[in-house]
Amino acid sequence: MLYLITRILCNGRKSCIVKILLSIFLIYISLAIATKGRKIHEAFTDPLFNYKSEDVTFNYDALSTTSEFTSEYTEYHGYCVRPFLIRGDEPESNRITLALHGSTSALDLEYITLLMSNWRAPISFAIYLHELENNPASVKDMFLSAMANLTDPEATRLVNVHVLFAKYRNLSCEDTVALRDANLPEYDNSTAYFARYPINVVRNVARTYILTQYQAMADIDFLFSERFEEKMRRIADQVISVNPKAALVYRIFEIDENEIEIRNATINKTDLRELVHADRARTFHGKNWWPGHGIPELQKWLEEPEKEYPGIFNSKLSQKRRRFWEPQVIVNRNIPKFDETFPYRHGNNIELRWEMCRAGYELQLVEDLFVYHRIVTESHRDVQTVKDSITVDNYYRYRRAVIEFKQRMARMYPRTRQLCPI
Ligand SMILES: *[C@@H]1O[C@H](CO)[C@@H](O)[C@H](O)[C@H]1NC(C)=O
Ligand SMILES: *[C@@H]1O[C@H](CO)[C@@H](O)[C@H](O)[C@H]1NC(C)=O
Numbered sequence: 001m002l003y004l005i006t007r008i009l010c011n012g013r014k015s016c017i018v019k020i021l022l023s024i025f026l027i028y029i030s031l032a033i034a035t036k037g038r039k040i041h042e043a044f045t046d047p048l049f050n051y052k053s054e055d056v057t058f059n060y061d062a063l064s065t066t067s068e069f070t071s072e073y074t075e076y077h078g079y080c081v082r083p084f085l086i087r088g089d090e091p092e093s094n095r096i097t098l099a100l101h102g103s104t105s106a107l108d109l110e111y112i113t114l115l116m117s118n119w120r121a122p123i124s125f126a127i128y129l130h131e132l133e134n135n136p137a138s139v140k141d142m143f144l145s146a147m148a149n150l151t152d153p154e155a156t157r158l159v160n161v162h163v164l165f166a167k168y169r170n171l172s173c174e175d176t177v178a179l180r181d182a183n184l185p186e187y188d189n190s191t192a193y194f195a196r197y198p199i200n201v202v203r204n205v206a207r208t209y210i211l212t213q214y215q216a217m218a219d220i221d222f223l224f225s226e227r228f229e230e231k232m233r234r235i236a237d238q239v240i241s242v243n244p245k246a247a248l249v250y251r252i253f254e255i256d257e258n259e260i261e262i263r264n265a266t267i268n269k270t271d272l273r274e275l276v277h278a279d280r281a282r283t284f285h286g287k288n289w290w291p292g293h294g295i296p297e298l299q300k301w302l303e304e305p306e307k308e309y310p311g312i313f314n315s316k317l318s319q320k321r322r323r324f325w326e327p328q329v330i331v332n333r334n335i336p337k338f339d340e341t342f343p344y345r346h347g348n349n350i351e352l353r354w355e356m357c358r359a360g361y362e363l364q365l366v367e368d369l370f371v372y373h374r375i376v377t378e379s380h381r382d383v384q385t386v387k388d389s390i391t392v393d394n395y396y397r398y399r400r401a402v403i404e405f406k407q408r409m410a411r412m413y414p415r416t417r418q419l420c421p422i
């Protein structure tokens, strides 16, 4: 083919062939650059991601007011938030609240209730209403009936649920709800919709209504090791109360679904050790993605006998050369907010680790305690395909977010660049 073209255009002259190939190459490069430029420009002008993350720390002086029950909507960055749709008992302040995020388009009540009976401690759960198709009252009913199924009162006693949805243009939140009632839009489950799940807005809403001193952050498909919160808050009281910038790191594993079920999702380190030896458990994504979740000295940590009162295993974990590490942490509730310019499925969790490093937080690995995922089975492949296409959609939003993030880091924490991955 190429030979034919060159015969026709160049009479077989070699210099001419080189010129043609060079031109094709240059055209290709220019088109690639132009496309990229356009997409980055689009990402920068995307109104859904136009929030500038200057207000980056929580102001907990204002918190006393949010602790009251309120039936009013609060506006936050273009969203209507209805805090404490479900209100649990007041927790003691030295407990750990689990901040959770979710969307009504993918709300798995089976996972959620399992997590509640596994965690048995305060929860602040923010739920994003999928466009306008769900109203707060139906979410509330759905949750209450799922929670009523749990026989252990400690599983649900300290659960708080908040909802939020996108405000429609310049309408008030009440009018946005009225519009929804009058004009129920089609259910949109396209990848474009999922790509716009404002994940870090939802996480920040969950964190805003934390009523305790310490927090954990998780996805709803996480499960924690036996008596996690009870044991962890003793460590937090010893370490974080003295050094508010300590971040207690715990390991993350993946465990065979059947093994979890057999044990009623009650697994301690002694069980874990057995499961690892039997090859039914391993570091989360450790086979393909050790940089993301691997933590050194796994063998030593695992083989040490399990304690009734675990403490710190290693107080000097460095993030410096580990840009892709996403450590799981227990921290003070007033750590920086999640940066809301990061899109779904691209850097939206890890950016907080980068910022905590720049802000001087110290990672200290705890003994014995851990979190785990179910090992993903074949049947989840479809979901993975949708997620992969979201990843592509959001790539340029991510590029933009990183550029702005670096500028903000340089402004806010100019002195810690050398110690951190970004
Ligand atoms: C409550 O439990 C029953 C039986 O286990 C189950 O069929 C039902 O779907 C559960 N309800 C909710 C709302 O989860
Ligand atoms: C909303 O905007 C429209 C036009 O853009 C205007 O006519 C209307 O008065 C505005 N409503 C409010 C409540 O500001």
Ligand SMILES: *[C@@H]1O[C@H](CO)[C@@H](O)[C@H](O)[C@H]1NC(C)=O
Pocket: 189, 190, 191
């Ligand atoms: C969206 O939902 C419809 C009906 O439930 C289904 O047929 C379609 O495959 C779904 N699309 C995606 C992208 O999941």
Ligand SMILES: *[C@@H]1O[C@H](CO)[C@@H](O)[C@H](O)[C@H]1NC(C)=O
Pocket: 262, 263, 264
């Ligand atoms: C799991 O729960 C079932 C039913 O509640 C109970 O019969 C069983 O003994 C439990 N298993 C373990 C390992 O705790």
Ligand SMILES: *[C@@H]1O[C@H](CO)[C@@H](O)[C@H](O)[C@H]1NC(C)=O
Pocket: 266, 268, 269, 270, 271, 306, 307, 308
């Ligand atoms: C861990 O769990 C097993 C069974 O699930 C139990 O026999 C053992 O005593 C537990 N160990 C500790 C240290 O809690």
